[in-house]
Amino acid sequence: MALKVHKKLNELAATAICGNDISSSVLYVSALAIAFAGQYAWITLLIVSLVLFLFRKIYGEVVGALPLNGGAYNALLNTTSKGMASFAATLTLLSYMATAVISANEAIHYLHHLIPSMPVIIATIILLGIFAVLTIGGITESAKVAIGIFIFHLASLAILSIFIIYFFSQNGVGLFFENWQLPSKEGSIMAAIFFGFAASMLGVSGFESSANFVEEQERGVFPKTLKNMWIVVSVINPLMAIFALSLFTISALQSDAYQNTLLVEMASHVGGNWVATLISIDAFLVLSGAVLTSFVGVSGLLERMTLDRILPQFFLKKNKKGSSYRIIIMFLLLSISVLLITNGNVKLLAGVYTISFLSVMVLFGVGNILLKVKRNKLPRPEKASWLSVLIAISAVIIALIGNIIMVPKDGLPSNLAIFLDYFIPSIIFISIMLNRTVLLKLLLNIIHSVFDPIRSIVLKTDKKILLTIDKINAQEFVFFTKGDNIASLNKVMLYIIKNEHTKKIKIVLALEKGQKAPENLSQEIDFLDREYPEIKIEFLIIEGKFNPGLIKTLSKKWDIPINFMFIGSPSDKFPYKIEELGGVRLII
Secondary structure (H helix, E strand, O other): OOOOOOEEHHHHHHHHHHHHHHHHHHHHHHHHHHHHHHHHHHHHHHHHHHHHHHHHHHHHHHHHHOOOOHHHHHHHHOOHHHHHHHHHHHHHHHHHHHHHHHHHHOOOOOHHOOOOOHHHHHHHHHHHHHHHHHHHHHHHHHHHHHHHHHHHHHHHHHHHHHHHHHHHHHOOHHHHHHHHHHOOOOOOOOHHHHHHHHHHHHHHHHHHHHHHHHHEOOHHHHHHHHHHHHHHHHHHHHHHHHHHHHHHOOHOOOHHHHHHHHHHHHHHHHHHHHHHHHHHHHHHHHHHHHHHHHHHHHHHHHHHHHHHOOHHHHHHHOOOOOOOOOHHHHHHHHHHHHHHHHOHHHHHHHHHHHHHHHHHHHHHHHHHHHHHOOOOOOOOOOOHHHHHHHHHHHHHHHHHHHHHOOOOOOOOOOOHHHHHHHHHHHHHHHHHHHHHHHHHHHHHHHHHHHOOOHHHHHHHHHHHHHHHHHHHHHOOOEEEEEEOOOHHHHHHHHHHHHHHHHHHOEEEEOOOOOOOOOHHHHHHHHHHHHHHHOEEEEEEEEEEEOOOOHHHHHHHHOOOOOOHEEOOOOOOOOOHHHHHHHOEEEEE
């Protein structure tokens, strides 16, 4: 029976899913920027827009060359090792976890203003559950909800802007110039802009999400989502900071009341209760949309990690809608546990959210550099210049440093301390999964030394563990050679030994009619087979043209998943795009 082909996302749907996350930043980033930069907040937000403009091409180049789910994880997996890629994946997972919990909790707090009797923590759990169920129902259904939220959000901000502009026409903007003349809170303009920029960079959270579900998007949609998100952030965030500085004094804007609900205060000031209520409802909806972004993004990321055997294969089970429901349920339980551990004080997650998100952006820039160096011949629709990549990475590192040294408010621990509390257990778990065969062998040795006197117990345990190791190592891999020389083939073997758990690899040469294999290829492979006795090398010559159809045929015939098949980096003359090969990995 043929598998059901799921409809892919168009430009509006894909933009809405990740756009709700990044556009929800208008609810807090203007106030946050003003808290640190004062009257220069709009300038710091424009600098952020410039940095994001540079990252458009960085993301476009990487994902254009490697259009697979996983974002920074995918970029580093195809240019470095599983270990480095898993480091990026851990940071991305923490970023999504913090985004889901913070956004859900803040959304309920806005609703709590309208319904004071509502229990916040219980309502937050229910909201997380609703979006988990929605994501399990399929990405197409999720997109419909995301589109509705996104359009309502933009319409609400347009209505608020109209009221503010009308207010200015009646009262002028003299307060903006009065605020401009005030001395900087940080003591110097440069310090104010530095800390303001560091805080303002949180306004682009969500920009990385589109790369984590690129396989669910129609061809050519991904770069359009980056452009649309950049336009939204570049227009809305600086504009709202200018509006705020023209409506209220800086001392009022830096108070807790305005920091928490700035747009609601602005709406109430220029339009009364009904406009304030509209913005409160909008805040609830768009923050809920950011929760949806987290579920969709993390589903694409963890599914890719599971396919690469970093996470247990248990999570690969899908429902009729094509959703990896076990991954979504696991992420839901993780988010609820974090909410309960913090007892609803999600400000404790600010450090996790800040450092993990900015670190992911840095790693994506690093992935771009590695792609240029190691996969230079790989076709890609656009390229970011070296200068723009280095400027963008430097800017994010500056923002990262600013957030690490920033003095936290309300007596909370430092951002770095909170981040490490969550990052260390997460990376330990991932490290265990990456090195599980080594750890199983270590466990085996311990058992032998402790339980040798009880030999029968030792033998039974020995047999079970060896079966587990053999099951892991039983997976066969395939490398499609173009007739590579022995140096290149040796690189393949070194990569397999370092990154994969296997005891057998097929080296396949596809030849069309009339073509002949390189003269020394068979002898060179025999030599490598003797040099690496721990891995059995089988050399096969297949009659036919190397193309996606051949890959699928051999995958089905040999029962080897396509993501366990490798090729060398193709040149710009290669007739197929990397996504047409079904997930084949590049290793040299």
